[in-house]
Amino acid sequence: MSVIRDYDCLVKHSEQVLPGVIRIVFECMEMVSNALPGQFVQIEPSTGTFPVTRRPITINRLTDDGFELLFDVVGRGTELMGEMRTGETVRILGPLGRGWMVHPDSTWLLVGGGLGAAGFQFLIDTVGSAKVLIGASSSRRVIPLESLSCTVATEDGSTGETGLVTALISRDLLEEADSIAVCGPVAMMEAVWNTIPSMYRDKVQVSTESRMGCGWGVCDGCSIPVSSGGYKKCCKDGPVFPGSDIDWKRWKEAGL
Amino acid sequence: MSYPPSIPRKFWGVDFNSPVMLASGTAGFGEELLDLQCLSGVGAVVSKAVTFKSREGNPPPRLLETPYGLLNSIGLANPGVHHVLEHILPVAADLPCPLLINVAGESVEEFASVVSVLEESRVHLGYEINVSCPNVADGGAAFGVDPEVVLRVAQGVSRVTSRPFSVKLTPNGGDMVQSARAAVEGGASAVTVCNTFLGMQIDWETGRSILKRKVAGYTSPALLPLVVARVWQVSNAVSVPVISSGGVSKGEDVLQLLAAGARMVQVGTRLMRRPFAAGELMAEMKKLTGE
Numbered sequence: 001m002s003v004i005r006d007y008d009c010l011v012k013h014s015e016q017v018l019p020g021v022i023r024i025v026f027e028c029m030e031m032v033s034n035a036l037p038g039q040f041v042q043i044e045p046s047t048g049t050f051p052v053t054r055r056p057i058t059i060n061r062l063t064d065d066g067f068e069l070l071f072d073v074v075g076r077g078t079e080l081m082g083e084m085r086t087g088e089t090v091r092i093l094g095p096l097g098r099g100w101m102v103h104p105d106s107t108w109l110l111v112g113g114g115l116g117a118a119g120f121q122f123l124i125d126t127v128g129s130a131k132v133l134i135g136a137s138s139s140r141r142v143i144p145l146e147s148l149s150c151t152v153a154t155e156d157g158s159t160g161e162t163g164l165v166t167a168l169i170s171r172d173l174l175e176e177a178d179s180i181a182v183c184g185p186v187a188m189m190e191a192v193w194n195t196i197p198s199m200y201r202d203k204v205q206v207s208t209e210s211r212m213g214c215g216w217g218v219c220d221g222c223s224i225p226v227s228s229g230g231y232k233k234c235c236k237d238g239p240v241f242p243g244s245d246i247d248w249k250r251w252k253e254a255g256l
Numbered sequence: 257m258s259y260p261p262s263i264p265r266k267f268w269g270v271d272f273n274s275p276v277m278l279a280s281g282t283a284g285f286g287e288e289l290l291d292l293q294c295l296s297g298v299g300a301v302v303s304k305a306v307t308f309k310s311r312e313g314n315p316p317p318r319l320l321e322t323p324y325g326l327l328n329s330i331g332l333a334n335p336g337v338h339h340v341l342e343h344i345l346p347v348a349a350d351l352p353c354p355l356l357i358n359v360a361g362e363s364v365e366e367f368a369s370v371v372s373v374l375e376e377s378r379v380h381l382g383y384e385i386n387v388s389c390p391n392v393a394d395g396g397a398a399f400g401v402d403p404e405v406v407l408r409v410a411q412g413v414s415r416v417t418s419r420p421f422s423v424k425l426t427p428n429g430g431d432m433v434q435s436a437r438a439a440v441e442g443g444a445s446a447v448t449v450c451n452t453f454l455g456m457q458i459d460w461e462t463g464r465s466i467l468k469r470k471v472a473g474y475t476s477p478a479l480l481p482l483v484v485a486r487v488w489q490v491s492n493a494v495s496v497p498v499i500s501s502g503g504v505s506k507g508e509d510v511l512q513l514l515a516a517g518a519r520m521v522q523v524g525t526r527l528m529r530r531p532f533a534a535g536e537l538m539a540e541m542k543k544l545t546g547e
Contacts, residue, residue, distance in 0.1 A: 004292055006532060044529060049477050049505055052326050053319075053528040076323065093531065211319045213326070213528045216292060218284035220304070220333045221319035230312040231333070236288075254316040 002034045002095045004216060011088045012066065019140055020073045021115065022082045027066040031095060035059055035067060037122040038099025038207055038240045042215040043069075044091040045080040055081060056212045056235070058119035059095065070118040070143060096215050097239050100181055100205055102127060109133070109177035111192050113165060113184020114141045119207065121145055123181060130181075131173060135165025135188065164188075166195040174200040182243065183207035190248045204243035208251075210234040225250035261514040263538075263547055267299070267497065268420045268445060270354060270381060272520070274299035276510065276534040279501050279524030280358035280384060280424070281305065281330065285344045286351045289531075297535030298353050299520060302384050303340075305360040308370050310336035315468050320457055325476025326525050327455050329467045332360050332389065337373045345379040354381040356422070359413075363393035364405065368412035375417055382419040385409060385444070387435075388426035388451035400451075401430030403438035410442025420445035422499055427486060428454045436490045448499040448522070449486045453479065475525040477505040484516045491517025505529075507540025 009026040017023045031041075042054035055077045060070040073082050084090060100123055108130035110120050117134050124130050124147050132150040136142045139159035142152055151168050152160030161168065165188065174180070174196060180203045182192050189206055196204060213219035217236035225247040226232050232241070264275045277300045283289060286301040313333025320327040334340070340357075348355055357380045361367045367385055374380065387400035387409055399405045406423065413421055423439035425432050427450040436447045455474025457466050465471075480503030491498040497519035504510055504523045513521045526533045541547070 006294075006530075050324055051321055052324075052476065052525055053321055077321075211317050211321070213319050213328070214282070214531070216531065217288045218304075219282055219319075219328075219528065220313060220330050221328060223313060223316050223318060223333070225316070231316070250315070 002036065002039065004094065004096060005030065006091060006093045007031070008089045009066065009092045011084050011086055011090060013086060014084055017070065017144065018142075021070065021143065022073060022078075023060070023068060023070050024081070024084060025063060025066060025068045026090070026092065028092070029065055031059075031067045032062050032065065035062060035095035036099040037102065037126045038119060039095040039097050040215075040239060041067075041069070041092050041094030042096060043081060045077040051077050053213055054093065054215065056096070056209070056215055058207070058239070059122055060118045061121040061125055070115070072115050093215060097235055098237065100207075100240050101179075103179065106178040107176060109173055109180045111165060111169065111180065111182045111184075113188035115143065116184030116188070116207070117143050117145060119183060120181070131177070133165055133168040133173075135168070135184070164191070166191050169195050171197075174203075177203060180204045181207070186252055190252060193243055193248060201243055205240050206243045206246060207240045208234050208238050208246070225254065257517070259515060260545060261511060263541055263545060264514070264519055267520050268382065272299040273353065274534065274538050275514065275520050276537050277302055277356075277499065277520050277522045278527065278534065279522035280386065281328075282524040282527045285340070285348045286355060287344065287347045290350055292531055294531045294535070295352055296532070297538035299534075300354040300356055300381070301351060302356045302522065303348075303358050304334055305332045305358045305386050305389070306334050306337050306340050306370055306374070307332060307360050307362070308337050308366050308373075310334065310339065317467060320466050320472070322457060324478050325455075325474055326528070327457060327467060327472040327474050328452070329469045329472040331469070337370045341373055341377055345377045349379045355379060356382050356384045358384045358386050358424070360386040360389045362389070363391065364399070364408050364412060367409050368416045371413050372416045380419075382445070383413065383417070383421035384448055385413055385421055385423045386451070387423055388428070398426045398428060400426035400435050401428070403431070403434040406435045407438040407442045410439045410444050414443030422446035422448045424448035424451055424501070425490075426451050427482070432486055433489055433493045436494050440494050440496050444496060446497045446499055446519075447490060447494060448501050449490050449518075450483065450501060452502070453482070475502060477503060477509075477526075479503040480509055480512070484512060487513055487518050488516040504537070507537045507544055510537050510541055511544060
């Protein structure tokens, strides 16, 4: 269990890596010793009164003395985060949630859609090596990953294969993997889930996201519909769940 | 009352250490707060709403942030009173501050039924009765808009407990002062002013509400003057203490609410930004008052 604390983190570096996609490197030694792959942090986007909630972002990777986030600018909160500059101090709560269930000596297959692949670097760095499949609308949405094996498909064919990430999933890849990690938009994750034959589905873990209030389990705002009925909390029970836990139909209906 | 107000430390004859209470729905049952060690400066925790049967809550999305506030549509998600009694209250026993259990119901009788079950526990100090939820058994309007109904709810609770309870009033319809008087007549030891304001966000291109239940509860630091006015009106009309709820983001906000007549001040949405808000508010207040 990670120790959750609210840290004042120094911005060491900030840059735009793709159009509308920002990378920020923060200094925070405590996060290095505490965070696990797949966990997230809650960033305070402003020191003013608004916005009234933080922004939950998955840890993309750890650095020697801190961690790195990679995120899309989608609204006011992330826009403010994009304006964070080197030398600033930002209040960050974390590490939060349950990350990827990592078994020793496991062979990993990672399937990411667009910015959903943010966070895979931490997993790759932790498990040593993994086969990675990335799908995106175009090359402008393919985030940089350091991996020995990475295959890309884009819908417009601007890089890699032309088509969807589901076309990259082969029976051989599913067979040789012990663990399969999926992260991306709900429709993409559902398509991947439906592409995987049921005999391999026990290996699948998915990283979810939701509109979030607190980030630490008290407000019940970030519910994910689960197959056993009812809901689980994205922030505390997740964000990573076994794929079989998810009620895909109800989750898609939520239109998140 | 003298001005500026001093920081109260006692409530219902009990030592509360701080006038800052964590509002219902923003602190669970306090057990996560123990993990996070963010209970410094917390006078009391008000639990999330407990109903007789478990409720899975509303379909997502349940939250929608607006530029100046937060809409929530949680739907009183909770595991039901028996689960709370057997599995959650024993953990909440470790809280270093008093716990009030927020109780909701779909009929006048359900409030007393929930309280009766909870009476088995010695963990909590008292209750907060949420009369802002819809009276499903009788048309669906909030219990709190009709003083006659508020009186019956409070009387029902008084009959089954000797612990103190506050009635949490709704700002959405009805006359809050009349409802507050009815709560006191029914035996309430305090009134909480007030619950969330009805709010809605519509996608103008499609005409659809973003949240599935259409209207939701709106909270915002910008609501502070609305809460101050209601606290002032109600505290001038009733003999029991008023607990304010809503609009707090700074220590000076707490002091203003105390000056308006509140005896305890709840903080809620601010915890989403600052889990350690209670301690921060106390520090700011001490600095401002020199205490």
